Amino acid sequence: MRPRVPWRPCADVWRRSGAVLMPVAVFLLIGAAWSFLTNAFEVSPLLLPGPVAVLHTMIEERQVLVEAAVSTMSEILLATVIAIVAGFATAVVIGTSRLVRRAVFPYILATQVLPKVALAPILIAWFGIGMESRLVLAFLISYFPMVINTLAGLLGTSEGVLRYAHSLAASEWQILIKVRLPAATPSIVGGIKITAGVAVIGIVVGEFVASDRGLGKVIIDSSASLDTSLTVAATLIIGVLGLLLLGALEVVEKRIVYWQPGR
Amino acid sequence: MKHVVNAEEGRWRRDSPAHVVVTDLSKTYELREGAIESIRKVSFEVECGGFVSILGPSGCGKSTLLMILAGIIPPSSGTIVIDTAPVTGPRRETSLVFQIPALFPWRSVLSNVLFPIEIFKADLKHHQGEALKLLEMTGLVEFKDRLPEQLSGGMAQRVSLCRALITNPELLLMDEPFSALDALTRDEMSLELQNVWEKFRKTVVFVTHSIREAVFLSDRVIVLSQRPAVIVSDLRIELPRPRTLQIQETAEFNQYCAQIRASIGVRGG
Numbered sequence: 233m234r235p236r237v238p239w240r241p242c243a244d245v246w247r248r249s250g251a252v253l254m255p256v257a258v259f260l261l262i263g264a265a266w267s268f269l270t271n272a273f274e275v276s277p278l279l280l281p282g283p284v285a286v287l288h289t290m291i292e293e294r295q296v297l298v299e300a301a302v303s304t305m306s307e308i309l310l311a312t313v314i315a316i317v318a319g320f321a322t323a324v325v326i327g328t329s330r331l332v333r334r335a336v337f338p339y340i341l342a343t344q345v346l347p348k349v350a351l352a353p354i355l356i357a358w359f360g361i362g363m364e365s366r367l368v369l370a371f372l373i374s375y376f377p378m379v380i381n382t383l384a385g386l387l388g389t390s391e392g393v394l395r396y397a398h399s400l401a402a403s404e405w406q407i408l409i410k411v412r413l414p415a416a417t418p419s420i421v422g423g424i425k426i427t428a429g430v431a432v433i434g435i436v437v438g439e440f441v442a443s444d445r446g447l448g449k450v451i452i453d454s455s456a457s458l459d460t461s462l463t464v465a466a467t468l469i470i471g472v473l474g475l476l477l478l479g480a481l482e483v484v485e486k487r488i489v490y491w492q493p494g495r
Numbered sequence: 496m497k498h499v500v501n502a503e504e505g506r507w508r509r510d511s512p513a514h515v516v517v518t519d520l521s522k523t524y525e526l527r528e529g530a531i532e533s534i535r536k537v538s539f540e541v542e543c544g545g546f547v548s549i550l551g552p553s554g555c556g557k558s559t560l561l562m563i564l565a566g567i568i569p570p571s572s573g574t575i576v577i578d579t580a581p582v583t584g585p586r587r588e589t590s591l592v593f594q595i596p597a598l599f600p601w602r603s604v605l606s607n608v609l610f611p612i613e614i615f616k617a618d619l620k621h622h623q624g625e626a627l628k629l630l631e632m633t634g635l636v637e638f639k640d641r642l643p644e645q646l647s648g649g650m651a652q653r654v655s656l657c658r659a660l661i662t663n664p665e666l667l668l669m670d671e672p673f674s675a676l677d678a679l680t681r682d683e684m685s686l687e688l689q690n691v692w693e694k695f696r697k698t699v700v701f702v703t704h705s706i707r708e709a710v711f712l713s714d715r716v717i718v719l720s721q722r723p724a725v726i727v728s729d730l731r732i733e734l735p736r737p738r739t740l741q742i743q744e745t746a747e748f749n750q751y752c753a754q755i756r757a758s759i760g761v762r763g764g
Contacts, residue, residue, distance in 0.1 A: 414601050
């Protein structure tokens, strides 16, 4: 389906390994700079421990960290899936009916304008300190980008293609399934990426305020007991989890929107 | 918009080309700034298997006229009758080719050609062979798995022609299909369209603003005026077929062009 790039072994190996080697090199460089700076300026380990100390803590506290990471990651995935399904369904309904769009859209906008973190105390009062509060918080943050992106995709179908479909006397359902939705996939996948990204924020902030488990709780507890090394370790793991999630979505995106120009 | 949905295969497949009768057709757009009269009382007839061009200055409403023939835009008044049935909405026996190819970028060439068959819920397997034959005829068969973004403008427009023919329509409506192409490709496409028409003998209504293109392709050229469009001339082109590009150098050909130019009121050239 896609144009074949002429195969040049040398350039190819260089390009492929570059995709892996370059980030690794940058990673090592940052680690080295971090190590050098904390040593040279004798930074107190209470403020910022060196990378070796953090690595040491990671190994020592692996059981706590792995358990917390599994909990955080599964809640992130759950929140993402809920937001994707609900956001997609909302967008399809309000994208199909102008009347519903007019009636409902201001409220969907309101979920975006409201500072969700400010809702945390109410959410805890309603749902308790636990997964439910965190999921609701993450959902409130990540629902909107999914709705907006999907809607933009559905309504942005090119006029020419729509007119052609109408000329075939296609039904509205056929137009939705065979024209609008496929045309919207780049926006939908873009929406999924943003949704997953902000779900990470939602869950971690949720773990700060409704702390019964997860990496957010590790961060709060360790910083309360001045165990900065563990705080940094947990923060780094959150970063890695986020990267893995977005990386996986990037792979999926390349498969689904193979046809988009400039790809 | 109302659609006439008729999923049963066979109902939309007819082998005889359409006979089109347009009577007192008018179109006025009601806009907030006031009404714009686009077409005023246009009447004409297209015989079965005829190739008729509708020619006129830009913005004169010739595309609007075509969209009304296609049933996509309703007229303000007047009627269109194809064979014996009045046009009230899009018909599956009519195929449209637009100025832009309007292909689906996520579908391969072959899958784009088969799109109407999917919409009509007809037998895909059977039509796949038909589609390949059409692609073969337009020299596109080795590009069947390509995506539209990998095609040139001329190739994309050929795909869109194949897509229009796959349903074996009785009426083919073409809205300035070659106007976005370069001059050389245009000539090539005109020749190809003539060959396709010779082979299938569909009734064709072809909208263009190119006088030479209209004379080269048509049995008849209907010339529209500036808005509101009325018919200023209706000229039969008696050039022998099949026509070659060289026919454009003949005195007869140029006489037709001059005659049409005079009727629009364009001097020189």
